[in-house]
C-alpha cells in the first residue's frame with residue numbers, strides 16, 4: 001500500500017510530520033488450490049460464492065483444524081476511525097461448510113473462522129474444504145468497496161490463514177498498513193456477471209462474451225483480486241512481453257498516457273534490475289480505493305489514484321503507480337509476513353520507487369531521505385518504535401516514516417557503503433532465492449552479507465533496530 005500522505009511526501013514531509021506459466025494446478029501438491037464460482041448481483045451490492053479449497057498438509061505436526069480470514073466482516077461494525085467508516089456496512093457469511101465431504105461446525109469470531117477437521121491429517125495428506133459464502137459489499141469501504149457500477153473485490157473470499165513453524169497466523173485486522181499474510185496458491189475462478197460488466201483480475205483476463213461465464217485461472221499467487229465494472233475503459237500495451245493494461249474512468253484521460261508509460265517503463269526497469277516478473281499480465285486500475293490510500297497492491301493487479309498533489313500543483317501519480325508495481329516483486333513474488341515485518345516489503349518497495357524516480361525520472365530525493373532518516377531518530381526517542389516492528393506497534397502518524405522512508409534511506413546508505421551495483425545484486429539475489437516463497441528480515445540480511453561479502457549485521461541493526 002502507499003498512504004496518500006507518503007505519496008505526496010516530497011511536499012508535505014516537513015510540515016505534516018511534526019514527527020511524521022507454470023505447471024497446471026491439477027498437478028500441484030504444494031500449494032492450496034482454490035476453485036470458486038462467483039455470481040455478482042449489482043442491484044444488491046452482493047456477491048455469492050461457492051468455494052472448494054484443496055490444501056496440502058505441509059506442517060510436520062499435521063492439521064487438526066483450518067483457519068480462514070473473513071476480512072469483509074471488519075466492515076460490519078466499524079471499530080476504527082470515523083473518517084474511514086463505510087457509509088453502508090458490509091460482511092461475509094459462510095454456510096454449508098464441509099471437510100472431505102463431511103459437514104462440520106465452523107465458528108466465526110470477527111474476521112477469523114475456525115473449521116475443525118473431522119479427523120486429524122498428517123503431513124503429505126490433502127484436505128478438501130467446501131463452503132458457500134454471501135458477501136455484502138460495503139459502500140465507502142477501505143479496499144473492498146463498491147461505487148457507481150464498479151465493485152472492488154479485495155480480500156473478499158474466505159482466505160486460508162498461514163500455518164508455519166510459528167503456528168497459525170490469525171492476526172486481527174488493523175487500519176495501519178496492510179494486515180494481510182497469505183501463501184502462494186492456485187486459483188480457478190468462474191464469474192457470472194450481468195451483461196455489460198467486465199472483470200479485471202489477478203489472472204490474465206479474457207474479454208467478457210455476452211451472457212457467458214468468465215473462466216479464469218492463475219497459479220502461484222498469494223491472493224486473487226477482482227474489479228467488476230461497467231465504468232472502466234482500458235488502454236492496453238506491452239512491456240517485455242508482459243501485457244500492461246491501464247484502466248480508467250471518464251475524467252482521468254489527461255493522465256492515462258503518462259501513467260501507462262510509467263507502468264510499462266517500470267516493468268522494464270524492475271525486470272532488468274531485480275529479475276523477471278513471472279506472470280503474463282499486470283492491470284493498473286486508477287481510482288480511490290479507500291480513505292488515506294493512494295494505491296494498493298495485489299498480485300497482477302494494482303490500484304492508484306490518478307493524480308497527486310505536489311508543490312507545483314497536481315500531477316500524474318507516477319510514483320504511486322511505480323510503488324505499487326514494485327510490490328509485485330516485494331510482496332507479490334517474494335512474500336513476507338506483512339503483519340509481523342511490514343518494513344520488509346514496504347521498505348524495499350519504497351526504495352524501488354525512489355530508485356526508479358531517480359534513475360528514470362531524474363528526481364533525486366536523497367537529501368530528503370537523509371532528513372527524513374534524522375527525523376526517525378527523533379521518533380525512536382520520542383515514541384520508542386523501531387523500523388522493524390509488527391504493524392500494531394505503530395501509531396498511524398509515524399508508520400510511513402518508520403516503515404517506508406527510513407528503510408528506503410537505509411538502502412541508499414547501503415549504496416554509499418558498498419556501491420550501487422552490489423545493492424542491486426543483493427535485491428536480485430534476494431528475489432531469485434525467495435521467489436514464490438516467504439522471506440524474513442534475517443533472510444534478507446543473510447543474502448546481503450553473502451553478496452557484499454562482509455558482515456552487514458551492525459549496519460542493518462543500526463538502521464532497523466536503532467542499535
Ligand SMILES: [Zn+2]
Pocket residue numbers: 001002323327346349
Ligand atoms: Zn506499499
